[in-house]
Amino acid sequence: MKVIDKVRSETEKGRTVFSFEFFPPKTDDGVDNLFDRMDRMVTHNPAFCDITWGAGGSTADLTLDIANKMQNMICVETMMHLTCTNMPVEKIDHALNNIKSNGIQNVLALRGDPPHGQDKFVQVEGGFACALDLVKHIRGNYGDYFGITVAGYPEGHPDVIANDGVAPPEAYQSDLAYLKKKVDAGADLIVTQLFYDTDIFLKFVDDCRQIGITCPIVPGIMPINNYKGFLRMTGFCKTKVPAEITAALEPIKDNEEAVRSYGIHLGTEMCRKILAHGIKTLHLYTLNMEKSALAILMNLGLIEESKVARSLPWRRPTNVFRVKEDVRPIFWANRPKSYISRTIGWDQYPHGRWSDSSNPSYGGLTDYQFMRPRARDKRLNDEWVTPLKSIEDVHEKFKKFCLGKLRSNPWSELDGLQPETRIINEQLGKINLKGFLTINSQPAVNAEKSESPSVGWGGPGGYVYQKAYLEFFCSMDKLNALVNKCKSFPSITYMAINKEGCWMSNINKTDINAVTWGVFPAKEIIQPTVVDPASFVVWKDEAFEIWSRAWGNLYPEGDSSRKLLEEVQKSYYLVSLVDNDYINGDIFGVFADL
Numbered sequence: 001m002k003v004i005d006k007v008r009s010e011t012e013k014g015r016t017v018f019s020f021e022f023f024p025p026k027t028d029d030g031v032d033n034l035f036d037r038m039d040r041m042v043t044h045n046p047a048f049c050d051i052t053w054g055a056g057g058s059t060a061d062l063t064l065d066i067a068n069k070m071q072n073m074i075c076v077e078t079m080m081h082l083t084c085t086n087m088p089v090e091k092i093d094h095a096l097n098n099i100k101s102n103g104i105q106n107v108l109a110l111r112g113d114p115p116h117g118q119d120k121f122v123q124v125e126g127g128f129a130c131a132l133d134l135v136k137h138i139r140g141n142y143g144d145y146f147g148i149t150v151a152g153y154p155e156g157h158p159d160v161i162a163n164d165g166v167a168p169p170e171a172y173q174s175d176l177a178y179l180k181k182k183v184d185a186g187a188d189l190i191v192t193q194l195f196y197d198t199d200i201f202l203k204f205v206d207d208c209r210q211i212g213i214t215c216p217i218v219p220g221i222m223p224i225n226n227y228k229g230f231l232r233m234t235g236f237c238k239t240k241v242p243a244e245i246t247a248a249l250e251p252i253k254d255n256e257e258a259v260r261s262y263g264i265h266l267g268t269e270m271c272r273k274i275l276a277h278g279i280k281t282l283h284l285y286t287l288n289m290e291k292s293a294l295a296i297l298m299n300l301g302l303i304e305e306s307k308v309a310r311s312l313p314w315r316r317p318t319n320v321f322r323v324k325e326d327v328r329p330i331f332w333a334n335r336p337k338s339y340i341s342r343t344i345g346w347d348q349y350p351h352g353r354w355s356d357s358s359n360p361s362y363g364g365l366t367d368y369q370f371m372r373p374r375a376r377d378k379r380l381n382d383e384w385v386t387p388l389k390s391i392e393d394v395h396e397k398f399k400k401f402c403l404g405k406l407r408s409n410p411w412s413e414l415d416g417l418q419p420e421t422r423i424i425n426e427q428l429g430k431i432n433l434k435g436f437l438t439i440n441s442q443p444a445v446n447a448e449k450s451e452s453p454s455v456g457w458g459g460p461g462g463y464v465y466q467k468a469y470l471e472f473f474c475s476m477d478k479l480n481a482l483v484n485k486c487k488s489f490p491s492i493t494y495m496a497i498n499k500e501g502c503w504m505s506n507i508n509k510t511d512i513n514a515v516t517w518g519v520f521p522a523k524e525i526i527q528p529t530v531v532d533p534a535s536f537v538v539w540k541d542e543a544f545e546i547w548s549r550a551w552g553n554l555y556p557e558g559d560s561s562r563k564l565l566e567e568v569q570k571s572y573y574l575v576s577l578v579d580n581d582y583i584n585g586d587i588f589g590v591f592a593d594l
Contacts, residue, residue, distance in 0.1 A: 001323065002147030003048045003079055003106045004188040007216050010047065011280040016302055017047040018282040019218070020293060024051065024059040024066055030288075031066070032373035035074065037290050042076045042315075044294065044303045047281075050079035050108055058115075064095060068102040072344060073337045075315040078104050079149060083112025084134055088126035092134070096142060103319030108149045108191065109134040109182075132182050139186030150182045152190040152217060154204035161238040180213050188215055191283050194222040194233065196266075197242050198273045205279070219274050222285040223292035224263030227253040264292050268299040275300070310457040312528045313516055325349035327528055329535035330469060330515055331543075331576070333440055334412035338369045338542065362538045369542055370549040372413075379408045385554045388561040391435070394568065398437045402428035410550040411439040411543070419454040427588045431470075434594060435478050436575075439543065440471035442516070444582045450518060457528075462520035468579040468587040469515050469531070473543075473572045478594065479504070482575070485590050491581035492590060495536050496573045499544045504573075509533045513578055531578055540574050 003019075010017045020041055025031050038049065051067050053059065063080065071078040080099055082092065096107070111131045114121050123129040128137065131150055138146055156167030156175045167175065179190070190213070195201050205217050224230045227249060234241055245266065252258040271282055284293040297303045314336055317325055327350045332339035342363040343349070372380065383406045388394055400406045402425050407416040417425060423443045432438055443466065445455050450462035457464060474482070479496055483504065486492050493513065496504040507513075516529040547569035555562035579585035 001077060001105060001318065001320065002188075003077060003149065004147045004216070006047050006077060007189065007218075007281060011216070014280070016275060016280045016282065016300075018284065018297060018302060019046045020049045021220075021283065021285045022049060022051050022066075022288055024054065024062040025288065029374050031062075032375060034066075034288055035069065036373060036375065037288065038070065038074050038076070041286075041290050041294065042074055043308045044297070045309060046076065048077040048079050048106065049074075050081060050106075053081040053083045053110070053112070060091070060095065064098050067099060067104060071099075071102060071104045072317070072319050072340055075318050075340075077106065077318045079106035079108050079147075080104060081108045081110060082134065083110045084123070084128040084130065085112035085121065086115055086124050086127075087112075088124055089128070089137070090126070092127075092137065093141070096138065096146070100142070100145060103321045105145065105320050106147045106149065107138060108151070109138060109187065110151055132178065132185060135182050135185045135187050147189065148187045149189040149191055150179070150187040152179055152192045152204065152208070154192055154195045154201045155238070155240055158236075158238045165238065165240060176207055176211055176213075179208065180211055183213055183215055189218065190215060191218045192220045193237060194220050194239060194285060196234070196245055196270070197240050198270050200240065201274070202277055216281060217279075218281040218283045219279065220283045220285055221267055221271060221296070222287070223260075223267045223296060224249070225260055225287060225289055225292055226256050227259050229287070230259075230263075260292060264295045264299070267292065267296040271296060271300055307453065309459070311459065312526075313457050314528065322346075322349045326526065327530060329539065330442075330529040330531055331440065331471065331536060331539035333442075333529070334409070334414055334418075335369075335542075337413050341366070341368050342542075362535075365542055365545060370545065372550075376408060376415075380410065380551075381554055383408050384410065384551060386561075388564050391564070391568070394564070395433050395435055395437065398432040399429045402432055402438065409439075410546050423454060424588075431472075431588065431591045434591065436470075436472045436474050436482075436591065436594075437572075438470060438472040440469070442466050442469045444468035444579065444585055444587070446583050450520065458518045458520055458526060462518050462523075464518045465516070465582060467513075467515045467582045468585055470575075470577040470587060472575055472577075473568070474575060475572055479573045479575065481594050482590065485594065489579075489586075489590050491585050492577060492579050492587065494575060494577050495531075495533055496575045497537065497540050498571075498573045499540070499569060501537070501540075502573075503537075505533070507533070513580070515578060531576060536576055543574050544569055 007017055022034060025034050049070060051063055051070060053063050067078050067080040070076055082095055109131050111121060128134050135148055135150065138148055153175060155161060156172045160167045160171035160175055162168060192201065201219055208217060222233065248262055249259065252262065286293045314328060317323060345363055346361060384397060401409050404417050404425065420442055424441060428438050428441060445464060445466035447463045447465060448455050450456045450458045450464050451460055455464060486494060493507050494505060513531040514527040515531050517525055517527040519525055547565050552562045552565040577587065579587035
């Protein structure tokens with residue numbers, strides 16, 4: 001979706017929208033940490049996030065990769081910066097076609113800074129001289145597909161700011177006229193350079209309106225996180241720093257925590273003043289840090305740490321090709337990024353009902369499905385790579401995770417127990433000790449308010465429902481006992497399959513079972529998760545491979561613990577269990593005396 005459409009839709013309803021900017025880190029660890037940070041920040045529903053383009057295209061490939069993962073894996077509306085520096089038109093078109101094919105619709109068009117080691121911007125042969133040329137090229141060659149954002153400079157572009165720190169009036173007016181040319185050429189949104197004098201920004205907005213610029217103008221807010229970084233950024237951008245800010249920072253400049261606290265206070269007061277003037281948009285330059293940006297938004301009452309709204313039980317996709325997708329198999333609930341990567345090549349996504357389960361067309365397994373960010377990999381090593389002398393030691397690991405004593409799990413991309421799992425974690429712990437090794441679950445829910453912090457989704461004023469669901473591994477003996485017990489529980493349906501594909505079930509292979517649904521004002525019933533045999537068969541390959549590739553491979557080759565896990569992988573069954581009586585059912589009752 002275009003950012004301009006989101007901004008207009010929300011602000012017309014009187015709502016304030018906010019967004020975050022990030023930059024490509026220099027190390028692989030930094031990239032992993034950035035995605036973890038984005039994942040947490042995106043839960044607060046920013047209108048969009050953008051990722052910068054390195055000077056001279058120095059981070060071009062990394063920016064493209066991060067932008068594509070932001071849009072498709074983090075599932076946040078993504079705006080990619082694109083500059084003219086060292087970029088002939090073929091490279092620009094390569095970048096634009098790349099993000100278009102990945103469902104990204106938003107570009108921030110910039111001239112760009114001079115390449116590293118140079119003082120002035122130089123037009124590269126076959127390239128563009130300025131952002132205006134880039135805007136014209138994008139709009140002329142890609143039509144209305146892209147939403148185009150451009151930069152605005154409340155104090156004038158740094159190139160026209162004189163030695164006294166002020167742009168001469170004629171230079172400032174020329175800069176405004178140039179900004180209007182960019183808008184007239186096809187830009188539909190303006191995001192400003194950082195500033196610390198709010199009156200300068202408000203005057204800039206009035207000046208833009210006076211010359212006929214009518215599109216939204218989004219203020220760029222950079223929280224002060226440390227003193228040296230603040231001096232470096234304001235010096236580079238030639239930003240005016242009001243005397244009262246300098247006076248406040250001087251006595252605390254060597255106390256980083258005090259500087260950060262002041263930065264949060266200052267950022268909050270700047271935003272309050274901007275919002276009081278009727279501007280309903282804020283863009284936070286995070287410098288890849290989350291605490292200050294989120295603290296400012298909390299101070300403004302725009303977010304609450306304890307209230308993270310979910311439009312669906314899973315994060316709604318933002319890729320333009322799959323925005324209508326509103327139902328998924330529950331099997332990937334704890335591995336949403338893996339699900340997206342396995343379905344990213346689909347031409348058509350399920351809508352309303354899972355209508356094509358007979359031909360799921362999932363992508364094959366790749367190394368991605370078993371790779372984890374380094375920080376989580378270390379935690380997995382610390383928590384799961386201990387000597388396993390018997391199968392009871394394996395049971396103990398699963399039990400500890402269900403009881404919240406471990407934060408990692410080889411079968412989950414998520415961090416620790418999810419809120420709804422805590423409702424049933426004691427029961428889960430007990431059945432894990434019996435040898436039913438759970439990897440996915442949800443409690444029964446009957447008309448819980450959609451605002452519920454543990455199971456709610458879909459927005460205010462609705463009611464949500466869930467059938468109790470369990471997914472686990474168990475031995476053949478355990479499975480036979482369970483199947484026999486299920487005969488006394490007519491509301492329970494099950495599917496079971498081993499690594500080789502041997503199948504047991506009390507349902508037909510074409511049955512599709514909605515296990516989550518919601519009823520909301522003035523809407524049709526929404527059913528976002530289902531259980532279906534065709535997808536279960538596809539999922540089992542990934543689920544079984546995790547035993548060896550995500551857990552077993554953490555042990556040395558030939559290690560007895562690794563051999564034990566491989567034996568479990570070969571001999572156990574993967575089981576999906578649904579209690580269809582979401583009102584009076586007792587899914588855990590089936591495990592009594594087993």
